[in-house]
Amino acid sequence: MIHLKFEKRLEQSRYSFVGVLVLSIVLALLFGALLLAYAGANPFVAYAEMAKSAFYSDWKETLVKATPLIFTGLSVTVAFRMRFWNIGAEGQLVVGGLAAAGAALFLPEIVTLPESPWVWIPIMMTASILAGALWALIPALLKAFLGVNEIITTLMFNYIAIFYYQFLYTDAWKDPAGRGFPGSARIPSFTKLPRFTGRVHLGIVIAVIAAILIWVIMSKTRQGYEFRLIGENPTAARYAGVNLFRNIILVMILSGGMAGLAGFSEISGVSFKLQQGLAVGYGFTGIIVAWLARLNPFGVILVALLLAGLLVGGDELQMSMQLPAAVGEVLQGMILLFVLGADIFTRYRLRVVQPPVALTSGD
Amino acid sequence: MNADLIISILSIALVAGTSLVFATIGEIITERSGILNLGVEGIMIMGAVIGFAAAFHSESAWIGVVVAMLVGGLLGFVHAFLTITLRAEQVVTGLALTIMGTGLASFLGQELGPEGGALVGLTGPRFTEISIPILSEIPIIGPIVFNQDILVYLMYVVVIAATYFLYHTRSGLHLRAIGESPQTADAMGVDVFRLRYLYTIVGGMLIGLGGAHLSLAYTPGWSENLTGGRGWIVIALVIFASWNPWRAVVGALLFGGVNAIQFRMQASSTDIAIPATLLNMMPYLLTVVIAVLTTWMQRFNKLIGAPAALGLPYNREERH
Structure with missing residues (x-):
C-alpha cells in the first residue's frame, strides 16, 4: 500500500504561490463553466465576453472598481x-x-x-x-x-x-x-x-x-x-x-x-x-x-x-447575455476556496511513503 | 397590553427563532469538535434557496428539507476537507464559504425556477401550523408552543437530543474531548480527524435545515438576501449560549422576539415614528450588546468559555 503524507517544507516555496493562484483561477473558471452551461450559455463565449469587457472595451470601469x-x-x-x-x-x-x-x-x-x-x-x-x-x-x-x-x-x-x-x-x-x-x-x-x-x-x-x-x-x-x-x-x-x-x-x-x-x-x-x-x-x-x-x-x-475585472465581466454577462451577474461573485469565492485548499502545497510537500515491509520480506 | 398581543408576539418570536436554533445547535456541535465554521451565513442561504427549489419542483416541503440538509452537509464537508485535510486557515475558509455561498445562492435563485427561470416570487409547498390536540388548549403556553409548524416541533426534539447527546453519551464525551484537547483524545484512541469531519458535516446539515425553515415555513418563498445576516447572528449566539444547546434556545428566542416586535412596529407605524431603517438595526445592535455582556460574564463569573482547541488545526507531528 502506498501512503501519501504531507511533509513540512523548511522554507516556504517562494514562487509556488503564483502557480497556486493560476491553478486556482483555472479550476474556478472550470466550475464557473458548469454554472454557465447550466444557465444555457456557451462558457467559452461567456468567458470571452467577460474578458473582452473587463480588460479591453470596459477597461476604464475595471480601474474604477479596482x-x-x-x-x-x-x-x-x-x-x-x-x-x-x-x-x-x-x-x-x-x-x-x-x-x-x-x-x-x-x-x-x-x-x-x-x-x-x-x-x-x-x-x-x-x-x-x-x-x-x-x-x-x-x-x-x-x-x-x-x-x-x-x-x-x-x-x-x-x-x-x-x-x-x-x-x-x-x-x-x-x-x-x-x-x-x-x-x-x-x-x-x-x-x-x-x-x-x-x-x-x-x-x-x-x-x-x-x-x-x-x-x-x-x-x-x-x-x-x-x-x-x-x-x-x-x-x-x-x-x-x-x-x-x-x-x-x-x-x-x-x-x-x-x-x-x-x-x-x-x-x-x-x-x-x-x-x-x-x-x-x-x-x-x-x-x-x-x-x-x-x-x-x-x-x-x-x-x-x-x-475588479471579474466584477465588470459579470456585469457584462448580465447586460449582453442576460446571465446572472452573480457569476462574478461565485468565481471570486471559488478562486479563494481553491487557493485556500492548494495553499498547503506551498507549506508542505506531498511525499509518497513506501511502507517498510519490502525491506524485511526475504524473497 | 392584552393577552392576545403577547401571545401573538411570543408565537412569532418562536417561529422566527427556530431557524436560529437549528443553525446555532449545528454550529455548537461543529465548534465543540474544535472546528470554527464561519460559513454559517453561506450554508443557511444555500439551504434556503436549494431547499425551496427542491420543494417547488417535487411539490413536497419534506423533500425540500432533506435536500437542504444534504446541501448543508456537503458544504460542511467542503469546510472539513479544506481545514482538516488541507489545513487551511479556518477563519478565512469559513468566510470564503459564505462569500461563495451567497453568490451561488443568488445565481441559483435566478436559474432554478421553472424552465430555467427565476425563483423569486413563486409560491411553493410550505409547512403550515398544526395545532396539537389538548396541549394547544393549555392557556397562554398552548397557542404559543403547541400551535406551530412541524419544523418547530422538530426543533424541540433536536434541542433535547443534542443536550442528551453532548452530556449523557460516550460519543458526546468524545466530541467534547476532541475540541478541548485533541492530543489527549487522540492518545485515548479517539479518531480526532474522523470525528471532526463527522461533526462539521452534521453541523452543516443542521445549518442547512435552519435555512430551509426560512424558505419553507417562516417566510415561505425565495428572495435575494433571504437570510439577512442571520448566519452571523448564529456565530454570536453560540458564544452567548456558552456552547450549550439549551442556552441557544434562550438566545434565539430573544432574537426572534426582537424580530417580532420589529414586525409589529412596522405594521403599526402610525403611533411610533421610528424609521424602518433604524428599526432594522435592532437585531445587529443587540448582537453586539449580547457579545459584550456574555464575554464580560464569561470573564468574571467563570462561565464556560470556548472549547480550548477551537480554531486550532490538529496535526499529530507538530507541537502546539
Missing part, C-alpha cells in the same frame, strides 16, 4: 497580518463615505475656506480616515479591554453602518429638491476628485500611494514588525514584551482608516452624492483581495485589478 478594492484590500491586509480578524471593512467604508459626503455637503456652509479641491480633498480624506478609524476603534477597544470576539463585533458594525447610511440617504440627508427620489444632494464641484478618462479618477493614484505607504509601515518600521510578530507568533510576541493592547488599537485605526478612504473615493470620485450603491460588497471582496495577495500590499493592487 480603486475601492485596493483600499479595502489594504485594510484587510493590515489587520489580517496581525491575525486580527477585521471583517468590518464594508461598514468602515460606509462611514468613511458618510463622513466624506457630510464634510462636502455641510462644512462649506459652516466654515469659509477657498473653494478649491486642493483644500477640500484633503479635508474629506481626513474626515473619512477618522470616521473609518473611529468605527473600527469600537470593536478594537472591546477586544482590547474585554476580549470580545472581533469577528462578531466588526461584522455587526457593518449592518449597523449600512442601515444608518440608508436612513441618511432616504430620510435625514435626503435632498428636498430630489423630487422624492432617495439620495442626498450632490456635493459641490470643488469637492470632486479630478477624472482622467471615462470615470477613472485620481482615487486610483491615491490608492497606489496608500499601498506603498502600507508596505513601508509593514516592512520597514518597528510598528509593522510588531503587527507581524503578533500574527505569526503570539507567544514570542508576548515574551518579547510587545504591548498587545496598543497594537490592537493601532492596527484597527490603520485598517479602518484605509477602508474609510475607499468610501471617500467612491463619494468624491464616482457617485458625487449619497445614494444606493455605496455598500455593494467592496469590503467583503477586500478579504478575498488581501488573502489572494498573500497579505502583500503590492499584490493587493494586482489582485484588485483582477477581481
